[in-house]
Amino acid sequence: MYYFDPHIHMVSRTTDDYETLAKMGCVGMSEPAFWAGFDRGSVDSFRDYFRQLTDFEPKRAAQYGIQHYTWLCINAKEAENVELSREVIKMIPEFLDKPNVLGIGEIGLNKNTKNESTIFLEHMELAIEYNQQILIHTPHLADKYQGTRMILDMLTADSRVDPSRVLVDHVEEHTAKEVLERGFWAGMTLSPVTKCTPQRAADIIELCGAERLLVNSAGDWGPSKPTAVPDLILEMRRRGHSEALIRQVVYDNPIAFFSQSQNFTFTHPE
Protein backbone atom coordinates (compact mmCIF):
# COMPACT_ATOMS: atom_id res chain seq x y z
CA MET A 1 0.00 0.00 0.00
CA TYR A 2 1.25 3.48 -0.87
CA TYR A 3 1.33 5.92 2.02
CA PHE A 4 2.18 9.54 2.82
CA ASP A 5 4.08 10.44 5.99
CA PRO A 6 2.73 13.91 6.89
CA HIS A 7 5.28 14.65 9.62
CA ILE A 8 8.89 13.48 9.43
CA HIS A 9 12.21 15.28 9.94
CA MET A 10 14.34 13.93 7.14
CA VAL A 11 17.22 16.39 7.62
CA SER A 12 18.06 14.18 10.61
CA ARG A 13 17.90 10.94 8.67
CA THR A 14 20.24 9.20 6.26
CA THR A 15 19.75 8.63 2.55
CA ASP A 16 19.46 4.93 3.40
CA ASP A 17 16.26 5.83 5.28
CA TYR A 18 14.81 7.39 2.10
CA GLU A 19 15.52 4.11 0.31
CA THR A 20 13.92 2.03 3.07
CA LEU A 21 10.85 4.29 3.22
CA ALA A 22 10.43 4.05 -0.57
CA LYS A 23 10.64 0.26 -0.40
CA MET A 24 7.91 0.25 2.27
CA GLY A 25 5.48 2.25 0.12
CA CYS A 26 6.17 5.86 1.11
CA VAL A 27 5.52 8.06 -1.91
CA GLY A 28 5.20 11.46 -0.23
CA MET A 29 6.12 13.26 2.95
CA SER A 30 5.95 16.65 4.62
CA GLU A 31 8.72 17.93 6.84
CA PRO A 32 7.92 20.63 9.40
CA ALA A 33 10.73 22.87 10.63
CA PHE A 34 11.76 21.90 14.15
CA TRP A 35 14.43 22.02 16.84
CA ALA A 36 17.97 20.96 15.86
CA GLY A 37 18.77 19.62 19.33
CA PHE A 38 20.45 22.89 20.26
CA ASP A 39 19.32 26.53 20.15
CA ARG A 40 20.45 28.26 16.97
CA GLY A 41 22.18 31.57 17.36
CA SER A 42 21.12 33.75 14.45
CA VAL A 43 18.53 34.32 11.76
CA ASP A 44 21.09 33.25 9.14
CA SER A 45 21.25 29.83 10.75
CA PHE A 46 17.51 29.48 10.07
CA ARG A 47 17.92 30.83 6.55
CA ASP A 48 20.40 28.04 5.81
CA TYR A 49 18.05 25.48 7.41
CA PHE A 50 15.17 26.68 5.24
CA ARG A 51 17.40 26.38 2.15
CA GLN A 52 18.09 22.80 3.15
CA LEU A 53 14.34 22.12 3.54
CA THR A 54 13.32 23.77 0.28
CA ASP A 55 16.24 22.85 -1.99
CA PHE A 56 18.36 19.93 -0.83
CA GLU A 57 15.79 17.61 0.81
CA PRO A 58 13.31 17.53 -2.10
CA LYS A 59 16.15 16.52 -4.42
CA ARG A 60 17.36 13.81 -2.03
CA ALA A 61 13.80 12.44 -1.70
CA ALA A 62 13.18 12.54 -5.45
CA GLN A 63 16.04 10.11 -6.04
CA TYR A 64 13.79 7.47 -4.45
CA GLY A 65 10.52 8.58 -6.03
CA ILE A 66 9.35 10.34 -2.86
CA GLN A 67 7.70 13.77 -3.19
CA HIS A 68 8.92 16.04 -0.40
CA TYR A 69 7.05 19.04 1.05
CA THR A 70 7.89 21.28 3.98
CA TRP A 71 6.64 23.82 6.56
CA LEU A 72 8.57 26.78 7.97
CA CYS A 73 8.78 28.39 11.42
CA ILE A 74 10.92 28.79 14.51
CA ASN A 75 9.96 26.02 16.90
CA ALA A 76 8.50 26.47 20.37
CA LYS A 77 11.67 25.42 22.17
CA GLU A 78 13.50 28.42 20.70
CA ALA A 79 10.55 30.80 21.15
CA GLU A 80 11.84 31.84 24.56
CA ASN A 81 14.26 33.96 22.55
CA VAL A 82 11.57 36.41 21.44
CA GLU A 83 13.94 38.74 19.60
CA LEU A 84 15.40 35.95 17.44
CA SER A 85 11.93 34.48 16.89
CA ARG A 86 10.70 37.77 15.49
CA GLU A 87 13.69 38.03 13.15
CA VAL A 88 12.96 34.52 11.84
CA ILE A 89 9.24 35.23 11.39
CA LYS A 90 10.15 38.37 9.44
CA MET A 91 12.49 36.33 7.19
CA ILE A 92 10.12 33.39 6.46
CA PRO A 93 8.27 35.13 3.57
CA GLU A 94 11.50 34.90 1.54
CA PHE A 95 10.74 31.16 1.24
CA LEU A 96 6.94 30.96 1.00
CA ASP A 97 6.99 30.86 -2.80
CA LYS A 98 9.35 27.88 -2.94
CA PRO A 99 7.54 25.04 -4.73
CA ASN A 100 7.51 22.57 -1.84
CA VAL A 101 6.37 24.92 0.98
CA LEU A 102 2.91 24.05 2.31
CA GLY A 103 2.62 26.58 5.12
CA ILE A 104 3.70 27.59 8.62
CA GLY A 105 4.76 24.85 11.04
CA GLU A 106 5.32 23.10 13.23
CA ILE A 107 4.38 25.97 15.51
CA GLY A 108 3.04 25.31 18.97
CA LEU A 109 3.94 25.18 22.63
CA ASN A 110 6.58 23.27 24.57
CA LYS A 111 6.37 24.26 28.25
CA ASN A 112 3.26 26.40 27.76
CA THR A 113 4.92 29.72 28.68
CA LYS A 114 3.98 33.30 27.93
CA ASN A 115 6.81 33.77 25.43
CA GLU A 116 5.87 30.59 23.57
CA SER A 117 2.26 31.78 23.40
CA THR A 118 3.34 35.20 22.15
CA ILE A 119 5.42 33.71 19.33
CA PHE A 120 2.62 31.25 18.51
CA LEU A 121 0.23 34.17 18.00
CA GLU A 122 2.77 35.99 15.82
CA HIS A 123 3.22 32.89 13.65
CA MET A 124 -0.58 32.74 13.37
CA GLU A 125 -0.59 36.33 12.12
CA LEU A 126 2.03 35.45 9.53
CA ALA A 127 -0.03 32.50 8.29
CA ILE A 128 -3.16 34.62 8.05
CA GLU A 129 -1.37 37.47 6.28
CA TYR A 130 0.06 35.13 3.63
CA ASN A 131 -2.98 32.78 3.47
CA GLN A 132 -0.89 29.81 4.59
CA GLN A 133 -2.00 26.52 6.12
CA ILE A 134 -0.80 25.79 9.64
CA LEU A 135 0.77 22.64 11.14
CA ILE A 136 0.85 22.54 14.93
CA HIS A 137 3.07 20.81 17.48
CA THR A 138 1.39 20.00 20.79
CA PRO A 139 3.60 19.50 23.86
CA HIS A 140 4.76 16.17 25.25
CA LEU A 141 3.70 14.17 28.28
CA ALA A 142 2.36 16.16 31.27
CA ASP A 143 2.26 19.40 29.27
CA LYS A 144 0.18 18.03 26.40
CA TYR A 145 -3.36 18.49 27.67
CA GLN A 146 -2.81 21.99 29.03
CA GLY A 147 -0.85 23.08 25.95
CA THR A 148 -3.36 21.65 23.51
CA ARG A 149 -6.20 23.49 25.23
CA MET A 150 -4.19 26.74 25.14
CA ILE A 151 -3.46 26.28 21.43
CA LEU A 152 -7.12 25.58 20.65
CA ASP A 153 -8.06 28.69 22.64
CA MET A 154 -5.74 30.86 20.56
CA LEU A 155 -6.88 29.38 17.25
CA THR A 156 -10.62 29.51 17.92
CA ALA A 157 -10.47 33.04 19.38
CA ASP A 158 -9.45 34.37 15.96
CA SER A 159 -12.28 34.18 13.41
CA ARG A 160 -9.80 34.56 10.56
CA VAL A 161 -8.43 31.07 11.25
CA ASP A 162 -10.16 28.38 9.19
CA PRO A 163 -9.95 25.12 11.24
CA SER A 164 -10.15 23.04 8.07
CA ARG A 165 -6.75 24.44 7.06
CA VAL A 166 -5.05 23.60 10.38
CA LEU A 167 -3.48 20.27 11.36
CA VAL A 168 -2.96 19.71 15.10
CA ASP A 169 -0.30 17.05 15.57
CA HIS A 170 0.70 14.62 18.32
CA VAL A 171 -2.88 14.09 19.54
CA GLU A 172 -3.50 11.23 21.96
CA GLU A 173 -6.45 9.71 23.82
CA HIS A 174 -7.16 12.84 25.89
CA THR A 175 -6.81 15.43 23.11
CA ALA A 176 -7.90 13.85 19.81
CA LYS A 177 -11.64 14.15 20.28
CA GLU A 178 -11.66 17.84 21.16
CA VAL A 179 -9.35 18.75 18.26
CA LEU A 180 -11.63 16.94 15.80
CA GLU A 181 -14.85 18.24 17.32
CA ARG A 182 -13.63 21.81 16.88
CA GLY A 183 -13.21 21.18 13.15
CA PHE A 184 -9.42 20.83 12.94
CA TRP A 185 -7.47 18.00 11.37
CA ALA A 186 -5.62 15.81 13.87
CA GLY A 187 -2.37 13.89 13.54
CA MET A 188 -1.25 10.97 15.68
CA THR A 189 2.48 10.45 16.10
CA LEU A 190 3.84 6.94 16.44
CA SER A 191 6.71 7.11 18.87
CA PRO A 192 8.31 4.41 21.01
CA VAL A 193 8.17 6.25 24.35
CA THR A 194 6.68 9.73 24.46
CA LYS A 195 3.68 9.52 22.15
CA CYS A 196 1.46 6.82 20.59
CA THR A 197 1.99 3.16 19.77
CA PRO A 198 0.46 1.68 16.58
CA GLN A 199 -1.99 -0.24 18.80
CA ARG A 200 -3.19 2.90 20.62
CA ALA A 201 -3.39 4.82 17.35
CA ALA A 202 -5.64 2.09 15.95
CA ASP A 203 -7.78 2.36 19.10
CA ILE A 204 -8.13 6.13 18.58
CA ILE A 205 -9.20 5.59 14.96
CA GLU A 206 -11.84 3.12 16.16
CA LEU A 207 -13.06 5.55 18.84
CA CYS A 208 -12.98 8.80 16.86
CA GLY A 209 -13.48 7.63 13.27
CA ALA A 210 -11.09 8.20 10.38
CA GLU A 211 -12.42 11.55 9.19
CA ARG A 212 -9.73 14.27 9.33
CA LEU A 213 -7.38 11.91 11.19
CA LEU A 214 -3.77 11.39 10.03
CA VAL A 215 -0.86 9.33 11.29
CA ASN A 216 2.86 10.10 11.14
CA SER A 217 6.24 8.85 12.32
CA ALA A 218 7.77 12.23 13.27
CA GLY A 219 11.09 10.47 12.69
CA ASP A 220 13.91 12.77 13.78
CA TRP A 221 17.38 12.69 15.39
CA GLY A 222 16.07 11.20 18.66
CA PRO A 223 14.66 7.75 19.45
CA SER A 224 12.10 7.36 16.67
CA LYS A 225 11.15 4.99 13.91
CA PRO A 226 10.80 6.54 10.44
CA THR A 227 9.04 3.40 9.21
CA ALA A 228 6.34 3.57 11.91
CA VAL A 229 3.41 4.26 9.55
CA PRO A 230 3.66 0.76 8.00
CA ASP A 231 3.49 -0.59 11.58
CA LEU A 232 0.03 0.99 11.91
CA ILE A 233 -0.99 -0.40 8.52
CA LEU A 234 -0.05 -3.88 9.73
CA GLU A 235 -1.85 -3.43 13.08
CA MET A 236 -5.06 -2.34 11.34
CA ARG A 237 -4.86 -5.25 8.91
CA ARG A 238 -4.35 -7.68 11.81
CA ARG A 239 -7.52 -6.33 13.41
CA GLY A 240 -9.45 -6.90 10.19
CA HIS A 241 -9.99 -3.32 9.10
CA SER A 242 -10.66 -2.73 5.41
CA GLU A 243 -7.96 -1.62 3.01
CA ALA A 244 -10.15 1.39 2.14
CA LEU A 245 -10.20 2.56 5.77
CA ILE A 246 -6.45 2.10 6.15
CA ARG A 247 -5.81 3.94 2.91
CA GLN A 248 -8.02 6.81 4.06
CA VAL A 249 -5.84 7.38 7.13
CA VAL A 250 -2.39 6.90 5.60
CA TYR A 251 -2.93 8.30 2.09
CA ASP A 252 -6.25 9.96 1.25
CA ASN A 253 -6.48 12.17 4.36
CA PRO A 254 -3.01 13.74 4.17
CA ILE A 255 -3.46 14.40 0.47
CA ALA A 256 -6.90 15.96 1.06
CA PHE A 257 -5.50 18.23 3.77
CA PHE A 258 -2.39 19.28 1.86
CA SER A 259 -4.38 19.88 -1.32
CA GLN A 260 -5.63 23.08 0.27
CA SER A 261 -2.14 24.52 -0.19
CA GLN A 262 -1.48 26.18 -3.54
CA ASN A 263 2.02 24.64 -3.65
CA PHE A 264 0.81 21.06 -3.28
CA THR A 265 1.23 19.48 -6.70
CA PHE A 266 1.38 15.85 -5.67
CA THR A 267 1.38 13.29 -8.48
CA HIS A 268 -0.22 9.96 -7.62
CA PRO A 269 2.06 7.02 -8.48
CA GLU A 270 0.92 4.87 -11.42
Place this chain on the structure above:
Amino acid sequence: MSIPLNSQEVLDREYLEIRGKILELAASLDRLERAEGCVNEDNRMSLIRQGLQILLQDANESKASQIQMLFSRVFEDNWREKFNL
Protein backbone atom coordinates in the same frame (compact mmCIF):
# COMPACT_ATOMS: atom_id res chain seq x y z
CA MET B 1 -16.60 2.47 14.45
CA SER B 2 -15.89 -0.64 16.49
CA ILE B 3 -12.93 -2.96 16.52
CA PRO B 4 -13.60 -5.80 14.03
CA LEU B 5 -12.35 -8.43 16.50
CA ASN B 6 -14.62 -9.78 19.25
CA SER B 7 -13.50 -9.69 22.87
CA GLN B 8 -12.42 -13.36 22.87
CA GLU B 9 -10.21 -12.71 19.85
CA VAL B 10 -8.71 -9.63 21.50
CA LEU B 11 -7.98 -11.60 24.66
CA ASP B 12 -6.45 -14.49 22.70
CA ARG B 13 -4.26 -12.06 20.83
CA GLU B 14 -3.20 -9.85 23.74
CA TYR B 15 -3.20 -12.10 26.81
CA LEU B 16 0.53 -12.85 26.78
CA GLU B 17 1.33 -9.23 26.00
CA ILE B 18 -0.78 -8.00 28.94
CA ARG B 19 0.77 -10.64 31.19
CA GLY B 20 4.23 -9.47 30.14
CA LYS B 21 3.41 -5.81 30.79
CA ILE B 22 2.05 -6.60 34.27
CA LEU B 23 5.22 -8.56 35.01
CA GLU B 24 7.40 -5.65 33.87
CA LEU B 25 5.43 -3.33 36.14
CA ALA B 26 5.76 -5.73 39.08
CA ALA B 27 9.51 -6.00 38.55
CA SER B 28 9.84 -2.20 38.40
CA LEU B 29 7.98 -1.84 41.69
CA ASP B 30 10.16 -4.59 43.22
CA ARG B 31 13.25 -2.72 42.04
CA LEU B 32 12.02 0.45 43.70
CA GLU B 33 11.52 -1.42 46.98
CA ARG B 34 14.91 -3.13 46.82
CA ALA B 35 16.79 0.10 46.16
CA GLU B 36 18.18 2.07 49.10
CA GLY B 37 16.19 5.05 50.30
CA CYS B 38 12.49 5.82 50.32
CA VAL B 39 10.42 7.56 47.65
CA ASN B 40 7.00 7.16 49.26
CA GLU B 41 6.71 10.94 49.64
CA ASP B 42 7.59 11.57 46.01
CA ASN B 43 4.44 12.78 44.23
CA ARG B 44 5.19 10.50 41.28
CA MET B 45 4.65 7.47 43.51
CA SER B 46 1.20 8.76 44.36
CA LEU B 47 0.45 9.15 40.66
CA ILE B 48 1.61 5.59 40.01
CA ARG B 49 -0.67 4.25 42.76
CA GLN B 50 -3.63 6.23 41.42
CA GLY B 51 -2.86 4.93 37.94
CA LEU B 52 -2.93 1.34 39.13
CA GLN B 53 -6.31 1.94 40.76
CA ILE B 54 -7.73 3.30 37.49
CA LEU B 55 -6.78 0.04 35.77
CA LEU B 56 -8.94 -1.94 38.17
CA GLN B 57 -12.07 0.21 37.81
CA ASP B 58 -15.14 -0.92 35.90
CA ALA B 59 -15.74 2.49 34.41
CA ASN B 60 -17.53 3.57 31.27
CA GLU B 61 -14.88 6.19 30.62
CA SER B 62 -11.76 5.12 28.73
CA LYS B 63 -9.04 3.93 31.10
CA ALA B 64 -6.40 5.26 28.71
CA SER B 65 -7.97 8.73 28.77
CA GLN B 66 -8.17 8.67 32.56
CA ILE B 67 -4.51 7.68 32.82
CA GLN B 68 -3.58 10.48 30.40
CA MET B 69 -5.46 13.05 32.48
CA LEU B 70 -3.94 11.75 35.73
CA PHE B 71 -0.44 12.45 34.39
CA SER B 72 -1.38 15.85 32.91
CA ARG B 73 -0.88 19.37 34.22
CA VAL B 74 -4.11 21.18 35.02
CA PHE B 75 -5.58 23.53 32.39
CA GLU B 76 -6.89 26.86 33.67
CA ASP B 77 -9.47 28.70 31.57
CA ASN B 78 -8.09 32.11 32.53
CA TRP B 79 -4.54 31.46 31.33
CA ARG B 80 -4.64 34.35 28.84
CA GLU B 81 -5.49 36.83 31.59
CA LYS B 82 -2.62 35.50 33.70
CA PHE B 83 -0.23 35.93 30.77
CA ASN B 84 -1.76 39.30 29.89
CA LEU B 85 -2.21 38.09 26.29
